[in-house]
Amino acid sequence: MTIFNEKIDRLKTASVKWELMKDIFGEEELLPMWVADMDFKPPQAVIDALTNRVEHGVFGYTFVPNSTASVIQAWLKKRHNWQIEPSWVRYTSGVVEAISAAICALSKEGDTVIVQSPVYTPFFNMIEWNKRTVVNSPLRLVEHKYEIDFEGLEQELQKGCKLFLLCNPHNPAGRVWTKDELLRIGKLCLQYDCLILSDEIHSDLIFKKYRHIPMASLSKELSEKVVTFISPSKTFNLAGLQASAVIIENEALREQFNEELKRRGFSSLNTFGILGMETAYQHGEEWLEDLIDYLQENRTYAINYLADHLPNIHCIDSEGTYLLWLDCRKLKLSDEELRNLLIKKGKLALEPGNKYGPGGEGFVRMNLACPREILKEGLERLKIAFT
Ligand SMILES: Cc1ncc(COP(=O)(O)O)c(C=O)c1O
CATH class of the missing domain: 3.40.640.10 (Type I PLP-dependent aspartate aminotransferase-like (Major domain))
Structure with a gap:
């Protein structure tokens, strides 16, 4: 089993992504797929080096x-x-x-x-x-x-x-x-x-x-x-x-x-x-190679899911980054409506596209750097939001 499937509880770590949702989205019980960090541990060598340094004291x-x-x-x-x-x-x-x-x-x-x-x-x-x-x-x-x-x-x-x-x-x-x-x-x-x-x-x-x-x-x-x-x-x-x-x-x-x-x-x-x-x-190079494979699989999973379940949302085919840019313009909703549906109906915290300046209107950004199970959950919620 790949290490990236491990679900890690990030609450009570002062995580911006997981613990600032109330401030930004007005609700607490959302699935966070917004801020661009990953729900994964870094390479073990980094954890070991930091642990040793902490023990030095x-x-x-x-x-x-x-x-x-x-x-x-x-x-x-x-x-x-x-x-x-x-x-x-x-x-x-x-x-x-x-x-x-x-x-x-x-x-x-x-x-x-x-x-x-x-x-x-x-x-x-x-x-x-x-x-x-x-x-x-x-x-x-x-x-x-x-x-x-x-x-x-x-x-x-x-x-x-x-x-x-x-x-x-x-x-x-x-x-x-x-x-x-x-x-x-x-x-x-x-x-x-x-x-x-x-x-x-x-x-x-x-x-x-x-x-x-x-x-x-x-x-x-x-x-x-x-x-x-x-x-x-x-x-x-x-x-x-x-x-x-x-x-x-x-x-x-x-x-x-x-x-x-x-x-x-x-x-x-x-x-x-x-x-x-x-x-x-x-x-960290070997870890990074594994990560890229995992992210690529997540991306393929998301693209296929959207094509099957939400054909009105087009996913821009990313060449890099772990961010998926979703073209929701066919839904004919304002940015405010998109945001409200995602929060109230989908219980999802995603970045609204209009935050990214002209041309971002009608898009949302989804962070794929999470265990596949969380990604699946996020996509299900996206479907609930828009159906
Ligand atoms: C293009 C780009 N630059 C900079 C940053 C943030 O960099 P830092 O956290 O080191 O300030 C991000 C984070 O998402 C980013 O996407």
Whole structure:
């Protein structure tokens, strides 16, 4: 039996996904398939390393040792064929925090930042809360697959955008951008002198037919213009340890980013974040391969279930991430109605699509990273909500 079938009670662990439902959805007794974390334990090696560290018992100030960047270097080379130098790596406690710091470091108030909606909500927040302006170049849904509107993108870039906030792989569209697509984005950004902030947090969760390509790995010219965000938090379900890495080859940009972290008073990751990150990248690969198989089976199960029982809901065929993006527009319900039916009738907590900006209306996002039994239960509830 696979370890991923184990149902683990997450109540009383201060789990956002399981214990903040009343605050967000107004009800307690829902099945949570919203926040993007997994209901699985991480690789055993991570649990063992953390347990040993807890038993040591002294938790004074900690620094990130040089070995951590070397482990990240080896992981990126092996998994994504990207050769970085340890000296390019910086750390923050989260990718959203890193995006915020990069926006502040590399642009000024009033500057414009491009996003491609529908996209992860904090992209909008980090731009707006830092007094920059969102410029949206919406994705196009062509025959159930999201594509980039390159003409529209060029028109926006021509107006003089400072930063492009790229989501690769894309949450919630489920696209793992191809080399051609990335090269076209890169070419345009170089042409119009726009730096690329590449959020690659989902880059290790790629289904078997596809391959993640780090934007910065495409050429020397591009790597000088790209800031990349990665984290073991999605890959190994370590979000609660709060450790992520930022990779910047360009020395001047790296220095600007450093200065911003200093202004924020950031000095180091926490003891457990460092250890969890290093151990996971060093010893978690086999676990990850099994996880991807399991997620892929969950995805197939969900797609088949929807086709059989809810033909009016179309599931966008994701290429990576553990998030399913469900096109419910044929139901002809408003976002408010969708939300109410899911909560009141289905007893399900799902992310409403309109949270992801223009183009998200009429969609909902479902998190597949749970034991199959929970997934089955969730799909049954979805059916109850909409029949
Ligand atoms: C694209 C993307 N970036 C960042 C995050 C969150 O990163 P962190 O928890 O490290 O701030 C998520 C979480 O779902 C995400 O989907």
